[in-house]
Amino acid sequence: MTKVYVFLADGFEDVEALAPVDILRRGGVGVVTVSINGSEMVKSAHNVYVKADVRFEEADFSDADLLMIPGGMPGAKNLDEHKGVRNALLAHAKQGKLLSAICAGPMVLGHLGLLDGLRATCYPGFEGELKGATYTAQLVTVDGNVVTGKGPAAAFEYAFTLLSILKGEKVVSDLRKGMMFE
Template sequence: MAKAYVFLADGFEDIEALAPVDILRRGGIDVKTVSINATDMVASAHGVQVKADMMFADADFSDADLLMLPGGMPGAKNLDEHEGVRAALVRHAEQQKLIGAICAAPMVLGHLGLLRGKRATCYPGFETELEGATYTAEPCTADGNIITGKGPGASFAYAYRLLEEFKGASIVAELKKGMMYEF
């Protein structure tokens, strides 16, 4: 079974974190939410308290098939400033494993140089943070081992695209039908 880790920092965007967690789990992916805080409780950008499945310090991520960064502010900034998250992303990218980032979070990948020569999208206003990337303005952009999403409204499209990497288009189509995603 594929394994995904979703990094949560105070100020994460609710739907950008939890919609992908839900969709990936429905699709049979083993997803763990990971707090980068001092406790397992993480506050979303809208004040929703979420108990993460695990603490950052309790995982080495070597078994990860996907590392995912939700957006939201100051959540994305908090992820960008966390040296452990940055190091995990670089190691993951060196192995050409899948990385997902949505909204403001692609800036973390840009700051690490992981978007050089790739196509990517992000929340409007963060385009200059996608260092070396070609900005697409698409709801969701996949390029090699990187999948980026534009913002909250693209959360479902982004999550389905991540799932497609592991399960294929037919499984995603079945899940969309069952979830009444008719767009």
């Protein structure tokens, strides 16, 4: 089964994390939410508490097809400062596997040099954090093994783009119809 790990830190943007989780799961992708807080409970930027599937310390990313970073502040900053997340992203990228980030999240990839020479998008004001990337200002940008999204309004298109890469356009087309998102 296709496997996606979504990193969650206190201050994550609700819709940027949970809309992709929902859409990917509806599309038949195995999604594991991963708390970096030391406990399963994670508090969103809008004070919504979410119980992650696993704590970072319990996760094994060896079967990951995609590692995903939601935005939101200070959530993205918390992920950026987490050594384990950084190491997991670098190891995943070294294998040429898929990475994605949305809103402020692409700064994590930028700080690691994982956007060097690529096109990417992010929330306006974070362009300077996309080290080595060409900023596109698009809702969603795909370049090589990296998918970036602009912000909360991009969450559905971002998720459908990821699902298309992982499961194909037929799955996305059927899901869009079922969700009345045409």
